Amino acid sequence: ADAIVACSGSTSSEGRDRSSLRLDQHDFLVGLAESMVSWREHVSFESGSGDVSAPPPLIVVAMAPGSVLTDWAAAADAAMLMFLAGEQTGEAWADVLLGDVNPTGKLPLTLPAREEDMVAPCVLVECEYTEGLHVGWRALIDKDVQFPFGWGLSYSTFEYGWEGEPALRTEDAMLALSVRVTNVGSRAGADVVQCYVQFPEATGEPTLVLRDFVKTAVLPQGGSAMVTFKLRSRDLSVWRKEGWQLVSGEGIYIHVGSSSRSLQLTKGPIVL
Incomplete structure (x- = not known):
């Protein structure tokens, strides 16, 4: 194969909050990432024998309604996140994956390093929020994150x-x-x-x-x-x-x- 494309997403609705920031395929992606790391280490160890082929690039594409955990991303050669893109979603994925379009998207939020760094939904009848103006990405400015607000890659520099x-x-x-x-x-x-x-x-x-x-x-x-x-x-x-x-x-x-x-x-x- 020329590349491995792993597809993932997060199920959500207007009627309820998500129970976590994990993608529906989070465990699968983590396992896949660990397998790719082991494969690469094995190739490096056996590089002199010529009997082990290098793994193809791993590309993870994800669709989500908001912030998600991306602890699997470090083992991927490329990671792409799309939000609610409408009827042209498939065309957009193909254009970027095949290199027909040079991406310019920037994150309108922060992808955290840990779920506990985010403000969890309140399920009580009355909810008290004390963070004031330090909401969303502003609350994470001084914390380690996976990908910060405004971040996005391009094929250009x-x-x-x-x-x-x-x-x-x-x-x-x-x-x-x-x-x-x-x-x-x-x-x-x-x-x-x-x-x-x-x-x-x-x-x-x-x-x-x-x-x-x-x-x-x-x-x-x-x-x-x-x-x-x-x-x-x-x-x-x-x-x-x-x-x-x-x-x-x-x-x-x-x-x-x-x-x-x-x-x-x-x-x-x-x-x-």
Whole structure:
């Protein structure tokens, strides 16, 4: 075989929460991953005999309604996760698997390392949640995870660089920042560039807050494009009982990157 494609998914419905973050085929995938590791170790040990063939690449494709455990992914040569993609699901899988489309998807959530790091559904009549603003991916910023918010692979590689200095109080933005994105890979592709704001600790905001993202056009090898983030007053404000309040007088930091944990560019402190 040229490759092993293992398919998996998670059963869910609108009427009830999932009982765990495990895929329906979780145990099978873990067992398959362990078998592949043993196969590779055996090939490495017997490499001088020439009697043992190397295992084909293992590709895991999964469909899920949200975060899932992916402790099997380390043994896979490639792992693909799709959410609710509709009637073109099969076509999308085929396009990416066969290399007809260069993927640009980014995770809209975090895939945790441990199920206990997530907030479990409450089954009581009254539920008290105390995490405040630290929900979803923001609650996992300081924890080890399998794949972070905003993460996603491409067949291309991109580099970022600032394009000029930040502009304060422009005609259509409170703060405007431009970034040059260059495709330094060997294949044409697009990228999703993400802009995060880091507020002063005293505001009580999460460590990072996503405030904008821009998807480039398909860039040829060596091609580049400029993307501009136009942050409004509300993007640079925090909520108080009186309403939105601009964070002025204290410096904020702007981080730009390809995911919440791959932030290649930083500007700050910027005083508004």
